[in-house]
Amino acid sequence: MPNSVIDMRILHLSDTHLLEGGRLHNAAVDTHEALLRVLAHFDADDRIGLVVASGDLSDDGSVRSYELLRDALEPWAAARNARVVYAMGNHDLREGFAAVLGGGDPSGPLDSAITVAGVRVIVLDSAVPGAGYGRIRPGQLDFLRRTLEEPAERGSLVVVHHPPVPAATVLLQGLALQQPEELLAACAGTDVRAVLAGHYHHPLCTVAAGIPVIVSGGVANTADVLAPVGVEHATRGSSATIIDLEDDESVRATAVHVHGPGDGETVLMLDHDAVQRIIRESGVPGAAGGAGAGASAGAAGAGADADADAESDSPHPADVVGDAEQPAGEGTAPAAAAL
Numbered sequence: 001m002p003n004s005v006i007d008m009r010i011l012h013l014s015d016t017h018l019l020e021g022g023r024l025h026n027a028a029v030d031t032h033e034a035l036l037r038v039l040a041h042f043d044a045d046d047r048i049g050l051v052v053a054s055g056d057l058s059d060d061g062s063v064r065s066y067e068l069l070r071d072a073l074e075p076w077a078a079a080r081n082a083r084v085v086y087a088m089g090n091h092d093l094r095e096g097f098a099a100v101l102g103g104g105d106p107s108g109p110l111d112s113a114i115t116v117a118g119v120r121v122i123v124l125d126s127a128v129p130g131a132g133y134g135r136i137r138p139g140q141l142d143f144l145r146r147t148l149e150e151p152a153e154r155g156s157l158v159v160v161h162h163p164p165v166p167a168a169t170v171l172l173q174g175l176a177l178q179q180p181e182e183l184l185a186a187c188a189g190t191d192v193r194a195v196l197a198g199h200y201h202h203p204l205c206t207v208a209a210g211i212p213v214i215v216s217g218g219v220a221n222t223a224d225v226l227a228p229v230g231v232e233h234a235t236r237g238s239s240a241t242i243i244d245l246e247d248d249e250s251v252r253a254t255a256v257h258v259h260g261p262g263d264g265e266t267v268l269m270l271d272h273d274a275v276q277r278i279i280r281e282s283g284v285p286g287a288a289g290g291a292g293a294g295a296s297a298g299a300a301g302a303g304a305d306a307d308a309d310a311e312s313d314s315p316h317p318a319d320v321v322g323d324a325e326q327p328a329g330e331g332t333a334p335a336a337a338a339l
Helices: 031-041 063-078 094-101 138-147 170-174 180-187 272-282 298-310
Strands: 006-013 048-053 083-086 112-116 119-124 156-160 192-197 204-208 211-215 232-235 238-246 251-258 266-270
Touching (some): 031 063, 031 238, 031 251, 048 119, 063 083, 063 094, 083 112, 083 119, 138 180, 170 272, 180 192, 192 251, 266 272
Parallel strands (some): 006 048, 048 083, 156 192
Antiparallel strands (some): 112 119, 204 211, 232 266, 238 251
């Protein structure tokens, strides 16, 4: 890679968890302030051509929270002639998301595909209304396969909130993407250069089915992957990821911690009982606590199929690949409000 040249630089953000009315995330973190601090950290980088916001953009699903996000990201990106791509997460509510950020008909998954400087960016909505775990429905997989039939000039990226790789903590295992192998199989043998995700609130880079998977850390807080098993612990601190697409088709990801006041302070501590309660309330119906990514059969698989039947695969208004711009359910965000 020493002789490679950066074709595109991407600022990958996730889990901003914005709220209306100046409310604090987990009664501790001003996530709007954290987002502005993160953007300011990258002010001097004029090579960024794309900003990816990979879900859990709002914590309460309010229209105002999405306006705060738009008003922060869009001018910042425009000053660099960069594009912004938004993906749904389990805390996002489709109606508010679509009203402010676009993406199509909020009665179904908000999927889209755009091309930026020859790189195709495919966004998949993995949110399950009223739940914390994720699922890509059959109609969405069909949309993905159709979109990938013809290679893009500089390859494709897939953006999805729930990563298609296992989680580090029991809580996130219980709120994982179901049947991740289906997503990976749809990407295999195509021009997909990487899958970009969030949800885990800590940086992670790995390879699954031969495809790089890049999970960006959270803007809202940082998950403690060394917490005792069964306990969920998060600390104050924000991170983002710089992704460089090189001209030799390689992909380089660099996790960046953005320092702020009180870094490292505990902002969330859930004991075993609280973790299991959240999994029961927001995890796969009928699945045992801790069933995680890769659960493709048994109770987890059956529960996921049941929820898919309850939500139809609506047509994709954004089922057009081109240079056009691109929350779960109604009421409040899912019960996994701690994340």
